[in-house]
Amino acid sequence: MFDLAQLPLIGRTSELADIVTALTRNGTGVIIAGQGGVGKSRLAQEALAAARRAGRHTYRLAATSDSAKIPFAVLAHLIPAAPRDETEHLWVLRAVMQRISGTDVARPVVLGIDDIHHLDTASAALIYQMATRRRVTLVATMQVGVQVCESVAALWKDGLAQLLNLDPLPPEVVDEIVRAALGPRVYRTTLEEIRRLSAGNPLLLRYLLIDGVEGGNLIERNGMWGWEGEARSGPRLADLVRAHLNRLGDPERVVVELTAQVESLPLAVLEQLCDRGAIASAEHAGLLIPARSGEWPPAMRLQYPLHATVIRETTPVSRTRQLRASLARAYADQPSQGVENVDVMATLRLDSDTDTDSDLQLRGACTAFGKGALIDAERLVRSAIRGGAGAPASRLLATILCWRGDRGDATSQLRAQPASHEPSRTDDGSPVWDRGRLTVNKLEGIPVAGTFFAPFSREIDNVERSERDAAWRAWMLYAEGQCGAALDVVARVFGTSRIQATTGGWECVVAAAASVELGRLSEAFGFLKQGRAQRHLWPPCRWVEAALGLVHCRALLLSGRLVEARRLADDAFVEAARLGSAELSGMWAGAVGLVAKFQGQMLTARSILQEAVSLTGAGSAWGLRFYHEALLAESVALSYKAHGSGRPPQAAATDVRHPIRSVEISMGLSHAWVVQAGGEATRAVRLARRAAAAAAANNLPTLEAFALYDIARLGAGHDVVSRLESLTSCLEGDLFAGLASAAAALTSGDGCHLDAATEELARCGLSLHAAELAGAALRAHRATGRLTSARRSFERRSALSSACEDARTPLLEPGIVLTTLTQREREVAGLAAAGRSSREIAELLTVSVRTVDNHLSRTYSKFGITGRSQLANVMGHPARAPAKS
Structure with missing residues (x-):
């Protein structure tokens, strides 16, 4: 494991090679531009070190916003005491030139400057003159999106330095750094979360790993590294983000705080609450970016999700409630946004001083469930129940608890349902399915079908009772292994030519899954195609999508198209x-493992x-x-x-x-x-x-x-x-x-x-x-x-x-082994080689100890060996102390 305080320089090989070539062969300076923490200073340090190894003199200057207020402050350590009869600026120019470049004319000088955009104008002019006279070659860093003085801009305009834009690290490099720091075995969900939170920023990545390990949030269990609970920020990250916020003006700070409250904030909502100039300023500074390219209506998010996490964790509760109340009111004033983001609006109301509405909370919970946000969905539906939402909310809560693995509470919610959900009956009055066995089965009360359609209760209530019960019945028949009967129900009620998808699309899932298990693969692919083509007929739901995807994966596997099945599962797992x-990640991880x-x-x-x-x-x-x-x-x-x-x-x-x-x-x-x-x-x-x-x-x-x-x-x-x-x-x-x-x-x-x-x-x-x-x-x-x-x-x-x-x-x-021994001899020899005693083998195989010893004797004779230790080598078992007979 590497020292987390100094992660290895990975993923910048080509950039470093280009910089070193420019400095040592072409004599051209390089100005590395990028966002804060993207690795500009580290890359410049490595370039300076390479220049020294190549025989160059090197000097390093560090400019700051405070040093910019004092002429030549950044050069103070290079300036001797000035004689009284000299003009100050001209004397400083000659003195610094002599100090930097006059020591050894045969060895060119490479001058490193951190944050060159903070240079005062006098120092910038002096450095420009030295570069013009070819006394120094520059390797400097610069923040993007900031104003620079004329002398600094002239460096690349006049060809004295190349401007290199340093992008964030790509995801595969982030993974490589994480594995180099922690070890090769890291959960893929953890890698994906680290990718998302760090957004390829090496500084954020380093602090995230350090805070995670030191805070006990990022731990190793059974040889695998992963987050224990949700990824959280630590003191280093909090200090870093706080320093960023302290540099903002009040209007820009409000923009950032508001945007941090939600994953994606509609621009119309933000403009209703903030000055457009402040929004533009935050965007120009690289703090705010479009949530998705080309999205309409446009929405914004913070460039670094980790900043949003830290802001939410460190903002006082009272301030958070004010921010969320303002957002809730702004969402309500935007009708289209209210419809599209009902779960966001409901959550904002719940977390603020705004009056809550049980109907809104229930609709928000359904939407959150459909998006796969089970924690938010549970909070909202419990709020709706407290507000008197009734049976639909209880059914939804049971479903959410089922998906989250809380079997006991889910079963309690399920048993509390009214009797209106009893099964349909046949002509002779007998129930089509056994509620006691199928709704709450023997697996410690896991609800199977009773909550299956709860997220779509409002839509289901508008469907004919026979269709709703048929969808339930088909699913439960499939669960019991009666795939043919499940398909018969689907075909009889929903039609053979086109499934109408009146209960959220689950009948498409059931029909496809039953067809797969019956080996009717072309039929299964047809049902899958119908299900995807009719997604517009039911509310958006990631669980339907996941179920269709999992059935598709199994259909591909049974078709002998394992490469396609693996690709589908891998892509879906990464997305989850x-x-x-x-929950979704676990489902797809299992699919990847199966393939x-x-x-x-x-x-x-x-x-x-x-x-x-x-x-x-x-x-x-x-x-x-x-x-x-x-x-x-x-x-x-x-x-x-x-x-x-x-x-x-x-x-x-x-x-x-x-x-x-x-x-x-x-x-x-x-x-x-x-x-x-x-x-x-x-x-x-x-x-x-x-x-x-x-x-x-x-x-x-x-x-x-x-x-x-x-x-x-x-x-x-x-x-x-x-x-x-x-x-x-x-x-x-x-x-x-x-x-x-x-x-x-x-x-x-x-x-x-x-x-x-x-x-x-x-x-x-x-x-x-x-x-x-x-x-x-x-x-x-x-x-x-x-x-x-x-x-x-x-x-x-x-x-x-x-x-x-x-x-x-x-x-x-x-x-x-295979050609020499009988099946029984192989079995006895394998158990003996694994360290079992003759008595243990006899008990396992229900034979006498003498029979075991006779088999072993014949085996030793066939192999030309004398005992168990040699037998272990022949059988390919790891070395261990042999058991006594």
């Missing part, structure tokens, strides 16, 4: 992190899934935390032993009912790989068979196909090939056909068929699965003496394995 929504796992990139999967777990609370909506934990455990299991851990991966909780049946089955399949990594191969196969049977019972053919193929990967696929081949008739896409071919090839042991299956899965992006097949092909070709084919398979396996980031599965075990 930019918005600052932990990375299928791509065989286990290091990436482990890292991003660890972040997904940290971002999703224990009671998160849809049980995401449990799912992410299962995926993380599986990704660790699939690289266990390769990453050198002496402890087997820990399985996620398996005794918890997940609210979505398909996810529950997937979690069971993940658990099988965790068990396998612990050496219990027989039990792993049993768990995979259980997942396949559950998927078949629920008519979830895509999940069944993956479970069946995993059985084959675990070495027990002799009886699954025919079922897997039969499933391909109802599953679209090359991926499932590839899995069926691969399972058949693994069972037959035919090298040529294994080579063909390798290429099929490689084309689908399943690098780990393809590497396994290439390894199997290598062993098959060697067994039949086809050495040329074996060499090609070896090269293919090596290429595929290199992309898999230390993956380790049974099919990637050393060839001697």
Whole structure:
């Protein structure tokens, strides 16, 4: 870790090289212009140091606003006592020239000047004369947007110095600096927040890191750096921003304080409260910039979001309430702004002395929820409830609490709903769905469907009851794994040719998700297209967008388009992190991890899934935390032993009912790989068979196909090939056909068929699965003496394995293990190599200790070894003390 007080100079290599070339080869000065804190002085210091190494004399001057009031103050340390008979200015000119450039004519002089815009006119004139006479070459810094005297401006106008505009650091350089300072493992959401807050300003970045680490807000847990709670400012940042504000006049200060209160402030609102000249002055000084380029109506924000954060944190409460009250009244006077920013206006009223309106608070809460701002939404809806907003507000609060992971309070809100939301009934009077099981399920009270449409309660109330209940019913049928029935409901009520999106677009989500799980991928893509085309029919909601995106990602994955799925998930994750929504970020982090796992990139999967777990609370909506934990455990299991851990991966909780049946089955399949990594191969196969049977019972053919193929990967696929081949008739896409071919090839042991299956899965992006097949092909070709084919398979396996980031599965075990031992011998040998005693192995496998010892004896004989320590090396386990039998 670097010293945070002096971060490494990263990302300025080309600028530094250009400056040094100008100074030492071309003899041309450089004036580095930029915003405060952008790194001008640091770059100038490095340039001066390079000039000294090149044999130049160097001097450094530092001008300030105070020194500008006194002639030659910046040069005082270079001026000897003046004789009385000399004209002062002329004598100073000669004396400084002699002092600076007369010591060694053979060695050119480089003069560094910090903040050259603060030079007094006399000093500026003197330095201009020295530059004109080629006595010095300048490297100076200058603040942009400030007035400079004529002599300074003449430096670049007359070609005596180049003007270099220094831009903020690009995002990838900010990431590089952060990793250099903290270490390589930093949560991506933390990187995105640091990018946003620092806006590429090195000084702000340094203070943000120092204050974060020293204040205990930026901490390392489980080897990963991240913010503990929201990123906050510290004393250094507060002092820095306070110094900026103290240099402003009162009108400009008010402009900055008002703009800091909201993320994006409409210019019409700002102009209603502030003098236009003050606004222009703040913009000219680089404090205020357009919120988005080309936006209409225009809106403004502070250039550095960190300044806004510090101002909000350090402004006295009474002053904050005054500022927000003024903004609330100004918003109300702008009808169009009031409609577009109802959540902002409601929050401003809530945080000021302005009278609140429960109807406004509820509408604001709906808008904030739609934007993904759950904290603001919860504050507003609770205010609305206190004001008597009634059942719609309670339903919305239950939804928000569900998304935030507060299961207990969400369930209480849900149970308090009136009976009008009972399910529709069939002709014989029986309920279509079981409210007790589906609305509040066994996952410690996670609400699944009862709050699903609450954000759109006003729109839903205007919809026919049958349509509203049908949307609920379709979602709950999907959650129970009855995807065909869910699609039937959607088709019957909303029509097959065009979904009308009357309940917020969720029926599009349900229809697409159900189609994906049934393997009807072209149909799923059609529903997704309809959903996006009809977004204008429902209120803006990031949750609908996220749900559509997640289904799209899974559809791409099952279509064998893993590169596209990864790109979609990565982009959405970055956007969610930019918005600052932990819930949305957690959802997309899990999606990135899922695709990375299928791509065989286990290091990436482990890292991003660890972040997904940290971002999703224990009671998160849809049980995401449990799912992410299962995926993380599986990704660790699939690289266990390769990453050198002496402890087997820990399985996620398996005794918890997940609210979505398909996810529950997937979690069971993940658990099988965790068990396998612990050496219990027989039990792993049993768990995979259980997942396949559950998927078949629920008519979830895509999940069944993956479970069946995993059985084959675990070495027990002799009886699954025919079922897997039969499933391909109802599953679209090359991926499932590839899995069926691969399972058949693994069972037959035919090298040529294994080579063909390798290429099929490689084309689908399943690098780990393809590497396994290439390894199997290598062993098959060697067994039949086809050495040329074996060499090609070896090269293919090596290429595929290199992309898999230390993956380790049974099919990637050393060839001697797979070809020499029976399945039971491999299982016993693996457990013994992992440090288990014979008695422990016997208990795990439900056999006698003598049986275990007999298997081990045969294994030692086949390998020509004498004990467990040698066995660990053969099996590829990390070195450890062997257990006693």
